[in-house]
Amino acid sequence: MRVVLPAGTTETALIDGISAAGAAPELMEHTPSADVEIVEHGAPIMSPVTPVSPNGCPTPAAVTRAVREVVGFDVSVIDAGLTQSTAAPTVDLGGGPGNDVREAVAVPDADATFDRAFDYGASLPDDELLIGETVPGGTTTALGVLTALGEPAGVSSSLPENPIERKRRVVDEALTASDLEPGDCEGTPLAAIEAVGDPVQPTVAGIAAGALETGTAVTLAGGTQMLAVAAVLRHAGIDATLSVATTSFVADEQGDRLADACERFDCELTVTDPGFDERDHVAMDRYCAGEAKEGVGMGGALSLVPDGEMAAVRDRLETVCRRLGIEGDADSSAEDGVDTDGPTEGGRGP
């Protein structure tokens, strides 16, 4: 089992009000670079940004890392258009950051990126891959691709109140800028990505396609962004077995739409509830309130947790949160503030 994490950026994320991945637009482009440092090293180590919302909700990378510290798994981070350097080791497949979808071309090299990612996915010797993503603005580009493909699915949000109408207006503008109508890219999914997608999409799709071609089991680890990738794969004529693993937070928000989309794209669906409601901890409270929900392979990582180990993941998440400067329950901070693992911020993790 290997977790593959394509990480990238798109200028689409800078559009006002569509992403919670980063407290301020100018810091958001650091988020994926920081996320992969958290998964690899347990905390941002060279990134100047710690992706925690003003409410104290940490990036889903914190949850993926907590799972990794409990169950252990190999990680390969793919540079799928990072703009900021990261101290996590990355595989460079040669793609660049994405443009604002409201430009004529959003991903100039979508075909070439897919091809390189395909070769990489085909080369991996693992029996099973779990493919996640971190790309701020990714649900908007997911909506763009689904719309261009003529698929009805909606998309999730990293904000408790999904600005879906805002996203739809952006996608309308994006399609117009690319001289497309909804459904115009049916059967030509890379054209959809090129016009209104992001660079992480052809990377995830290519790795998945290459891995499936060589008989590797593939799980897309994510919510509606991964449904868009599933749609891309199906529109590309790939009919191999495909799984989607996401969080209960996405499932709660999406309701029947999630299962419907999985049925439409012929994907096995796994939904995992991390039991965050059992803890009185600000980070877990924020997830229960609908913030962040998914990302950085969180739902897929949670699906790897054996029965009876989820409490250990929650314990570990508290430790990871302390490293990120989140002190847990504000009402008992005197007790929770005692850090048995070393300094909290800029400190040393395991």
Add this chain to the structure above:
Amino acid sequence: MRVVLPAGTTETALIDGISAAGAAPELMEHTPSADVEIVEHGAPIMSPVTPVSPNGCPTPAAVTRAVREVVGFDVSVIDAGLTQSTAAPTVDLGGGPGNDVREAVAVPDADATFDRAFDYGASLPDDELLIGETVPGGTTTALGVLTALGEPAGVSSSLPENPIERKRRVVDEALTASDLEPGDCEGTPLAAIEAVGDPVQPTVAGIAAGALETGTAVTLAGGTQMLAVAAVLRHAGIDATLSVATTSFVADEQGDRLADACERFDCELTVTDPGFDERDHVAMDRYCAGEAKEGVGMGGALSLVPDGEMAAVRDRLETVCRRLGIEGDADSSAEDGVDTDGPTEGGRGP
């Protein structure tokens, strides 16, 4: 515990007769890229080259991987001047390949590379680092740096018959081309690297220096190349505790010189014998005959093997060798050729 593996190239490796790291000069520059794929994935997965000598001696990366499959450890590969792409994730610290030491400048950006590596090493949250290397031609550049520093130590070889006189002549030429006499760089080790070293040296030295600065325990995993790095650190005025871990093959070749050099550079020395003489297997026979000896963190990785587990490492090495197309004992190939782990070449590892 994290194993950090700077991987790079120098045109010095192309000088006739100084390196066994690659069957032919035109393939040698692929060796470090293939090595790190072996450590990360168990076999070369996108590299077109499998570093196995004509005699059937695999790269030390095979041994490091075998240890990793038995004991498990995190790996971070550093791109310290690779010329060929690799499918292993790498941290890019921005350095380029090295020039032939017989040019005036061998490592144009040695200072800047050291500084970036220092920051990276200082950022790592691990309690303990083991730093290895893979750079064909690295013992010649090690001899170059030691000579420029005025240090008497000799260097090892990846060939059973060490072409040490050939290396000394190359180093003499190299010093002349840089307008230096032996000892001229005493106290200015980065000048020595710039003149007659390779890009992996300032990367290893910088990571070690940064890690030591933040209280991380550092083991240099290698033989005479790592003694050259130890000399660099001591000439840079760094007096923190430093360990060297190497193989019995280097110790057997170097005799008293190894312990003498460690004493001179105030390094704890650990020598590990993997017990390859207990197996009748071509790869292990070749190591016992003095081929390869060390590299890619092999000696350091072996030092992590708990008591009683070395037989498991040898078992695992046989499996890794089969993936690399090495069938073990030629006299009983009918039996040893049975591969219980899948196809041997271009096949699928775990």
